[in-house]
Amino acid sequence: MSRKITIEPVTRVEGHGKVTIHMDDAGKVSQTRFHIVEFRGFERFAQGRPYWEMPVLVQRLCGICPVSHHLAAAKAIDVIAGAGTGEGLTPTGEKMRRLMHYGQMFQSHALHFFHLVSPDLLFGADGDPAIRNVIGVALMHKDLAVQGVMMRKFGQEIILATAGKKIHGTGAIPGGINKNLSVAERDSFLKGADPLNIEKMVSWAQGALDFFKDYHSKNKELIDDFAVFPSNHLSLVRKDGALDLYHGVLRAVDTDGKKILNDVDYQDYLTYIGEEVRSWSYMKFPYLKSLGKEKGWYTVGPLARLNTADFIPTPLAQKEFEIYKAYTKGKVNNMSMHMHWARLIELLHSAEVIRDLLNDKDLQGDNLVAKGPKKKEGVGLVEAPRGTLFHHYRVNDNDQVEMANLIVSTTNNNEPMNQAVNYVANWAFNGKKEITEGMMNRVEMAIRAYDPCLSCATHALGQMPLEIELLGAGGIMLDRKRR
Amino acid sequence: MADITLTIDGKTCKAKPGQSIVDAAKENGIYIPVLCNYEGLKPAGTCRICTVRVGGRFMAACTTPVGEGMIVESGTPDIEDMRKAIVEMLFVEGNHMCPCCEKSGNCELQALGYRYQMLVPRFPYLWPASQVDASTPKIFLDKNRCVQCLRCVRGAVTPDGKHVFGLLNRGDRTAIAIDHALASKMTDEMAQKAMDSCPVGAILRKEVGYVVPIGMRKFDSKPIGSDIGQ
Ligand code: SF4
Numbered sequence A: 001m002s003r004k005i006t007i008e009p010v011t012r013v014e015g016h017g018k019v020t021i022h023m024d025d026a027g028k029v030s031q032t033r034f035h036i037v038e039f040r041g042f043e044r045f046a047q048g049r050p051y052w053e054m055p056v057l058v059q060r061l062c063g064i065c066p067v068s069h070h071l072a073a074a075k076a077i078d079v080i081a082g083a084g085t086g087e088g089l090t091p092t093g094e095k096m097r098r099l100m101h102y103g104q105m106f107q108s109h110a111l112h113f114f115h116l117v118s119p120d121l122l123f124g125a126d127g128d129p130a131i132r133n134v135i136g137v138a139l140m141h142k143d144l145a146v147q148g149v150m151m152r153k154f155g156q157e158i159i160l161a162t163a164g165k166k167i168h169g170t171g172a173i174p175g176g177i178n179k180n181l182s183v184a185e186r187d188s189f190l191k192g193a194d195p196l197n198i199e200k201m202v203s204w205a206q207g208a209l210d211f212f213k214d215y216h217s218k219n220k221e222l223i224d225d226f227a228v229f230p231s232n233h234l235s236l237v238r239k240d241g242a243l244d245l246y247h248g249v250l251r252a253v254d255t256d257g258k259k260i261l262n263d264v265d266y267q268d269y270l271t272y273i274g275e276e277v278r279s280w281s282y283m284k285f286p287y288l289k290s291l292g293k294e295k296g297w298y299t300v301g302p303l304a305r306l307n308t309a310d311f312i313p314t315p316l317a318q319k320e321f322e323i324y325k326a327y328t329k330g331k332v333n334n335m336s337m338h339m340h341w342a343r344l345i346e347l348l349h350s351a352e353v354i355r356d357l358l359n360d361k362d363l364q365g366d367n368l369v370a371k372g373p374k375k376k377e378g379v380g381l382v383e384a385p386r387g388t389l390f391h392h393y394r395v396n397d398n399d400q401v402e403m404a405n406l407i408v409s410t411t412n413n414n415e416p417m418n419q420a421v422n423y424v425a426n427w428a429f430n431g432k433k434e435i436t437e438g439m440m441n442r443v444e445m446a447i448r449a450y451d452p453c454l455s456c457a458t459h460a461l462g463q464m465p466l467e468i469e470l471l472g473a474g475g476i477m478l479d480r481k482r483r
Numbered sequence B: 001m002a003d004i005t006l007t008i009d010g011k012t013c014k015a016k017p018g019q020s021i022v023d024a025a026k027e028n029g030i031y032i033p034v035l036c037n038y039e040g041l042k043p044a045g046t047c048r049i050c051t052v053r054v055g056g057r058f059m060a061a062c063t064t065p066v067g068e069g070m071i072v073e074s075g076t077p078d079i080e081d082m083r084k085a086i087v088e089m090l091f092v093e094g095n096h097m098c099p100c101c102e103k104s105g106n107c108e109l110q111a112l113g114y115r116y117q118m119l120v121p122r123f124p125y126l127w128p129a130s131q132v133d134a135s136t137p138k139i140f141l142d143k144n145r146c147v148q149c150l151r152c153v154r155g156a157v158t159p160d161g162k163h164v165f166g167l168l169n170r171g172d173r174t175a176i177a178i179d180h181a182l183a184s185k186m187t188d189e190m191a192q193k194a195m196d197s198c199p200v201g202a203i204l205r206k207e208v209g210y211v212v213p214i215g216m217r218k219f220d221s222k223p224i225g226s227d228i229g230q
C-alpha cells in the first residue's frame, strides 16, 4: 500500500517547514519534498518606499540574522547612492561594516553549533528527544552550553557597538556607516573581563573545532557517509580567491572542482542566475543559467565557501582549512555533515578577523560616508551565515523603490536540502513498516546541516510542534505521531 | 506689567501677562505635553494633547493665556488618560510602522506613546489609504504618518509669504500636501528645517536617513518632557 509521511514542522531550524515522504506499494520511497509553507512578501512592502530606508526596512524580515539583510541592502543602496560597488566606501565605513558582519557570523555560527547541532552529536541521532536539545546540553555538558551562550553574547555586543542595537540596528546607511568605534568600545572587546574578550573567543572557537575533530575521528560513519551527493557550490570570494564573507566576486565550482562561474561581478547576477517557481513551495529554486534548471542548482553556505575559496586569509583558520582540505585530498567536499566542520572553521576565522579589525585604527576614523552620482539600480551581496544573500533594488526618478528582488541563502539551498532529504529518506525509510523517532530525526539532521532559516527564506517566522502522519492510499491515516 | 500668579496642579507659579499656560508651566518646571505647538510659531491648538482644566472647563493650554489667580489642573489621572487617548487616536488614524521609520527615536508622537505607556490602542485601527508624495526634489512626504499638527503649514513660508505646505480636503479625508512649484525651489536648509519641525516622520529629507546612531537620538536616553519637569 502506498503511503505518505509528513514531518511537520522540522525542529531545531529557524522557522517553519515540513517534509513529506511518499512511499509506493512496495514500501519504497517514491517522492520526497521539503516544503516551505510560509509567506510574507517583503519585496512588495519595499515598493514605493525611499531607497535609503531599505537597509532598515528589509532587515525586518528576519530576527535571526538581520545584520546580513541590513548589510546586503546597504551594499545595494551604496550603488544607488553612487558610493561604488563594495570598494568605494571610506576605510572606516567599510571596516565598521565588516566588524558588524563578522560579529554576526561569529554569534550565528556559535549558536548553531552549540545549541542546534551539538545535541545530535552529544546524544546521537537516536538519543532521547527529551534530552536531545539545548537543555540536555546545558544539564550534561555545562561548559559547552556556557561557551555557546557567551560566544553568542560576544558577537551580539559587537553588533550593538556597530549597528546600535543587537537586533535590527541602523548602523549601515547609504554610502557608509553612522558611527565609528570608540576607544572605550574597542577596549571592552580587546580587554573585557573573562570570558568576554577576543582572546578567549579565539581560543573557544579553536576548542569547538577540536571538539568536532575529535568527535569526527570517533564517528567517521555518521560524519562522512550521511547525506553525500554531488552538487555545485557557489559563493563570493575575494578577488584573489581568499575566503571573504563581506565582499567579493561570484565564483561557482562543480562537483569535480571545475570553475563554472569564474569570479564574475555580482552586479550582473541576472546574467548567470535564474529562479524557478514550483507549485508546492513558497520558496523559489535558483539555478545557474549556463547549466539549466535541471543541473544548475547549487549549494551555498560554509561547505560551499570552503569549496570555492582557495585559502583563508587568517593564520589559525588557514591551518584548519589545510587539514580540512587534506581530508578530501583537495577535492570538492560533498559530505553534508562536513558543513558543521566548515562552519566551525569559519567561526575561528571570524574571531580572528574581529581581532584584526579591533586592532585597526581606521575604526576610530571620522570619515564615515562616501557619495557619488546616483544610479537607478543596485545589487548587494554578502555571505550570510547560511550562504550567499542577494539584494537587488531599482528606483524611479523620485527615489522610490519600484522593484526589489531578494534571493536569500536558504532559497539558494532549496534544491540541495531537497536532495539531502531525498537521500536520507531513501536510505532510512525504504522498506520500513514503522517510523521511529530516530528515522525522523535523521531527516531533520540532514536539513539542519544547512542551518536553514525558513523564516527569511519565505520572509516569514513561526514555530509549531512536530507532527508526523502516515497516510495509506486514499489518504487514510495509518499512524500519527506528535512531539 | 506685574507678574501674574496662578497655580498649576497646586503649585504656585509666576507668569508674564499674555504668556500661554504651556509656556508658563514650562518656566515653572512643569511639563504639559504638546505636539502641534512649536517654538517660534503661533499656537494653533489643533492636537489638544495639552488639554488642561481651568475652573472646571477643558482648554488647550497652548492657546489659553494665563490669568491672575487661575487654578489649572494638568496632571490629574482623568486628564492624563484623555491625553493618552489622543495619542492612541493619532496612532490608529495613521499608518505607523516605527520599527523601520527613520524618525524613530526622534519622534514626538512615539515619545508620547512611551510617556503614556501605550501598549495597545483602545480604538480600532483605521488603516487609511494614505499616499506618499516623493515627486519633489528635496522632500519625501509620507502622509501615512502625518498628525496634521500644521507646524509645516505655519512654518515653511517663503519670503514673499507663500505656504509650501497646506491641507487638502475636509473631515476624515483631510491630508497634508506640498506645493510642487514652491517645493522645487527649496534649499537643503529649508528642507532640513521643515523636517526638523515635523514632530513625526511625515516630512523627510531625501537621500539621507538614520544618520544619528541609536543611543544618540533625541529621546533615546531622555524621555520627552524630562528636560522641563515631571
Ligand atoms: S512617525 Fe513616529 S510614531 Fe509614526 S512610525 Fe515614525 S516613529 Fe513611529
Ligand code: SF4
Pocket (backbone or CB within 6 Å): B145, B146, B147, B148, B149, B150, B151, B152, B153, B165, B176, B197, B198, B199, B200, B202, B203
Ligand atoms: S507633515 Fe508633519 S508638520 Fe506637517 S502637519 Fe503633518 S505632522 Fe505636522
